[in-house]
Amino acid sequence: MYTHQKDIKTQGKPLAEAKKALILVHGRGATAESILGLAAHLPVQEFSLLAPQATNHSWYPYSFMAPEEQNQPALDSALEQLDELVKSIEAAGIKSENLYFAGFSQGACLTSEYAARHAQKYGGLLVFTGGLIGQRLDESRYKGDFAGTPVLITTGDPDPHVPVSRVEETVAVLEKLGAKVTKKVYPGRPHTILQEELDLAAGILNA
Template sequence: MYLHSKQIVTAGTPAVQATRAVVLLHGRGGSAEDIISLKRHLDLRGATIYAPQATNNSWYPYSFLAPVEQNQPALDSALQLIGELVTDIVATGIAPENIYFAAFSQGACLTLEYTARNAQRYGGIIAFTGGLIGQSLDTEQYHGDFGQTPVFISTGDPDPHVPVSRVKESIAVLERMNAFVTYAIYPGRQHTISAEEIRLVNEKILGNKIEKDHEQ
């Protein structure tokens, strides 16, 4: 089993000039460089981008639907790494309500798990094909109030890794914690990120605050 070292790739607006931050988490077998390529498609104006790199290119060894203990200690190490990164971002002067998360597949599951365990008002949470982690959900792990944080969760129907049933379970948990969830289920879609998903998150999560600020 393995732990994660703190290897963060950055891009976008320099931290001293940024008005927001985006944490990008890659999927199993992916890399920080892979997920950073999403900046060509996502509306990340004014954001410093932070992309951690998982040891062995995987945040945890088994399926996110396996018993949590089977994915230890890698899972706890990954959650700790994200927590340290969020602390570092706040130390640069970016408040949590201006921190966004965007991730795919295994990274999306990790993102949902971290934010549900540490719920507060974030800028937005984007889980391209993801759900909360565990063979069954231990809701006692989830604490806090999202304060109407906008969340996007998607999957295919069927998806080889993320079943619709777990997406729906996850939505119910997040909504009980006062998240404002938009979700999309795509019949027959492959395990990928579609142009329609990109359009939705740019419209409903990422571009929304910028447009409001501009109107003011």
């Protein structure tokens, strides 16, 4: 098991000059640089972009639907890394409503889990093929009020890692916390991000 070393890659405007920030969270086996490549397909020219790098290229060792104790302490360490990053962005003067998150696959799971535990008015959440973490969801840990935060959550049907049933459970939790959720399920789609998903994401980032 491992804890994550702090390693943040950045792109775009410096935090001190930006009015908006986007945190991008990579998937298992990937890199911060690879998820930053998404920025080329999104309207983020005025954003500060920040992508944490997972130690060993994985935020936690097992499936996001494994019993949670199997993914510790890596999972708690990953959530802590995100929390420290969010606090540093807010300390730089960017308000939560100008803070956006995007994650793919394992990174999408981590992103939705972090946001649901710290619900507030964010700019938006882009959950590309992911859902809340745990064998069963423990709703007592999800707190706060998204206050209408727009959320895009997607998956393929079937997806090798993320079942539609968990996406639906995740939508229910996020809506209960006050998020405005757009859910898209793509029949037969491989484990990737489609142009349509990027277009929907652009609508949230442009708002």
